[in-house]
Amino acid sequence: xxxxxxxxxxxxxxxxxxxxxxxxxxxxxxxxxxxxxxxxxxxxxxxxxxxxxxxxxxxxxxxxxxxxxxxxxxxxxxxxxxxxxxxxxxxxxxxxxxxxxxxxxxxxxxxxxxxxxxxxxxxxxxxxxxxxxxxxxxxxxxxxxxxxxxxxxxxxxxxxxxxxxxxxxxxxxxxxxxxxxxxxxxxxxxxxxxxxxxxxxxxxxxxxxxxxxxxxxxxxxxxxxxxxxxxxxxxxxxxxxxxxxxxx
Amino acid sequence: xxxxxxxxxxxxxxxxxxxxxxxxxxxxxxxxxxxxxxxxxxxxxxxxxxxxxxxxxxxxxxxxxxxxxxxxxxxxxxxxxxxxxxxxxxxxxxxxxxxxxxxxxxxxxxxxxxxxxxxxxxxxxxxxxxxxxxxxxxxxxxxxxxxxxxxxxxxxxxxxxxxxxxxxxxxxxxxxxxxxxxxxxxxxxxxxxxxxxxxxxxxxxxxxxxxxxxxxxxxxxxxxxxxxxxxxxxxxxxxxxxxxxxxxxxxxxxxxxxxxxxxxxxxxxxxxxxxxxxxxxxxxxxxxxxxxxxxxxxxxxxxxxxxxxxxxxxxxxxxxxxxxxxxxxxxxxxxxxxxxxxxxxxxxxxxxxxxxxxx
Numbered sequence: 001x002x003x004x005x006x007x008x009x010x011x012x013x014x015x016x017x018x019x020x021x022x023x024x025x026x027x028x029x030x031x032x033x034x035x036x037x038x039x040x041x042x043x044x045x046x047x048x049x050x051x052x053x054x055x056x057x058x059x060x061x062x063x064x065x066x067x068x069x070x071x072x073x074x075x076x077x078x079x080x081x082x083x084x085x086x087x088x089x090x091x092x093x094x095x096x097x098x099x100x101x102x103x104x105x106x107x108x109x110x111x112x113x114x115x116x117x118x119x120x121x122x123x124x125x126x127x128x129x130x131x132x133x134x135x136x137x138x139x140x141x142x143x144x145x146x147x148x149x150x151x152x153x154x155x156x157x158x159x160x161x162x163x164x165x166x167x168x169x170x171x172x173x174x175x176x177x178x179x180x181x182x183x184x185x186x187x188x189x190x191x192x193x194x195x196x197x198x199x200x201x202x203x204x205x206x207x208x209x210x211x212x213x214x215x216x217x218x219x220x221x222x223x224x225x226x227x228x229x230x231x232x233x234x235x236x237x238x239x240x241x242x243x244x245x246x247x248x
Numbered sequence: 249x250x251x252x253x254x255x256x257x258x259x260x261x262x263x264x265x266x267x268x269x270x271x272x273x274x275x276x277x278x279x280x281x282x283x284x285x286x287x288x289x290x291x292x293x294x295x296x297x298x299x300x301x302x303x304x305x306x307x308x309x310x311x312x313x314x315x316x317x318x319x320x321x322x323x324x325x326x327x328x329x330x331x332x333x334x335x336x337x338x339x340x341x342x343x344x345x346x347x348x349x350x351x352x353x354x355x356x357x358x359x360x361x362x363x364x365x366x367x368x369x370x371x372x373x374x375x376x377x378x379x380x381x382x383x384x385x386x387x388x389x390x391x392x393x394x395x396x397x398x399x400x401x402x403x404x405x406x407x408x409x410x411x412x413x414x415x416x417x418x419x420x421x422x423x424x425x426x427x428x429x430x431x432x433x434x435x436x437x438x439x440x441x442x443x444x445x446x447x448x449x450x451x452x453x454x455x456x457x458x459x460x461x462x463x464x465x466x467x468x469x470x471x472x473x474x475x476x477x478x479x480x481x482x483x484x485x486x487x488x489x490x491x492x493x494x495x496x497x498x499x500x501x502x503x504x505x506x507x508x509x510x511x512x513x514x515x516x517x518x519x520x521x522x523x524x525x526x527x528x529x530x531x532x533x534x535x536x537x538x539x540x541x542x543x544x545x546x547x548x549x550x551x552x553x554x555x556x557x558x559x560x561x562x563x564x565x566x567x568x569x570x571x572x573x574x575x576x577x578x579x580x581x582x583x584x585x586x587x588x589x590x591x592x593x594x595x596x597x598x599x600x601x602x603x604x605x606x607x
Binding site for chain 2: 007
């Protein structure tokens with residue numbers, strides 16, 4: 001499994017896709033951060049993270065589209081499947097490699113908060129004493145980051161599964177983007193519906209509504225479990241896809 | 249080294265491998281021969297654990313492929329029909345990845361260098377695989393299969409698309425591998441099997457139709473018993489004389505004429521040299537023998553006949569095919585011999601299984 005993890009990680013960065021993804025992610029993060037906080041003179045990062053979540057819906061499929069589709073097209077999966085590696089190990093290696101690249105870029109994007117803290121520091125220096133908290137709430141930032149990481153992991157698991165279903169990278173990316181859009185859109189539609197029980201059901205399954213507690217800096221155990229289950233289900237399904245291919 | 253017992257693989261309603269049983273010993277080089285879609289690749293894919301069988305048991309070096317797939321896979325180096333190369337990697341990176349993937353315990357750099365020397369890719373180790381020629385790519389694929397020095401090496405059509413010089417090099421390479429490894433080779437090039445393998449297994453429609461040592465087949469081929477004789481004289485009398493002659497089992501007048509001479513195809517009885525006798529018999533009657541040409545028996549003909557024969561005897565499962573054309577008598581007989589041999593072996597192996605079950 002470790003061999004595949006290492007190989008995947010390296011192949012992200014010997015092909016242009018790794019650079020395109022990280023470049024786009026960091027560029028978008030900087031731009032969004034600039035618009036939602038600095039330019040609108042606000043310390044509130046909620047909208048930054050919300051917009052980032054939607055941006056991830058487009059960026060993460062770039063990471064996951066090639067994972068299995070390319071191997072299938074080049075017939076290199078035969079090498080992996082005839083090597084002394086379990087299918088679970090193979091899928092996990094690939095999933096974790098994509099998760100590492102995503103986590104790395106998310107962590108790097110934290111440099112965007114430096115200017116916000118700097119501005120906050122400058123503003124605090126001008127005050128003789130504090131009436132109220134000036135600057136971003138660090139707890140909220142951490143909660144948001146953890147939430148984004150979990151949502152990203154769920155998206156990656158979904159993308160991995162879609163990639164295992166097709167030989168065509170582009171198809172994998174497009175299908176993944178549309179399913180993610182549907183998952184996120186559910187949260188938006190939710191607010192337009194008046195019927196209580198439909199709202200309750202929709203908000204229960206919506207990825208977006210589960211994010212709310214993280215935005216307030218709360219570690220919502222139910223939400224963590226929810227995102228972890230999504231990861232587990234799609235990783236499990238990917239493994240089943242490969243098992244089934246052997247037995248067909 | 250490899251034991252296959254009653255292997256069956258169905259793809260939906262079509263049957264790719266139909267009850268194959270065979271046993272391959274250590275250090276053997278075995279050639280799988282068969283027309284396209286005969287079940288060669290499927291059998292190999294099951295051996296390597298890429299596919300699983302519908303029923304039957306496969307064991308490699310005493311390890312059952314289903315019970316302990318990881319250890320069984322460790323015993324096998326596999327080069328599929330299309331070498332599984334990551335085109336973006338350099339040769340070195342690819343071999344290192346293979347090394348790690350197989351969890352190899354030998355010293356890394358020394359082992360990779362050794363493998364590169366064996367397949368002679370030492371001079372391209374730093375190059376990106378994408379930029380290599382087909383022959384080099386094939387060799388990189390072989391190098392990948394050799395990493396970890398597995399006991400069994402399986403090649404699926406290793407020389408397809410190579411130029412003649414490369415083909416000869418790869419064949420020599422495979423021969424030399426046979427010293428320390430058990431090698432299975434699938435191909436539909438007959439000379440290749442003849443040149444490389446110790447044993448030939450012909451598969452058609454998922455069944456073993458012949459299983460013979462190469463030397464036996466070669467001996468049959470070299471045992472020359474057929475001639476084209478060009479004889480001047482009345483055709484009817486000559487033909488009847490030939491047919492009555494002792495030591496000739498078959499004679500036939502061909503349409504080929506040269507003045508008053510007709511060409512006859514003569515087949516002698518096994519291990520009888522009739523050439524002298526033929527000359528004197530004809531001279532006695534005053535018929536001039538103006539040409540005598542020995543006819544070879546080709547592996548191709550035997551192969552085609554074996555395949556056609558097996559098609560006549562085993563009904564095609566779920567598909568209809570055109571009726572096979574009848575072939576020449578001698579090939580038919582040789583092929584029948586091979587088929588009978590294979591049947592006998594199959595029965596022997598089945599009998600063996602029975603004994604094991606009772607124990």
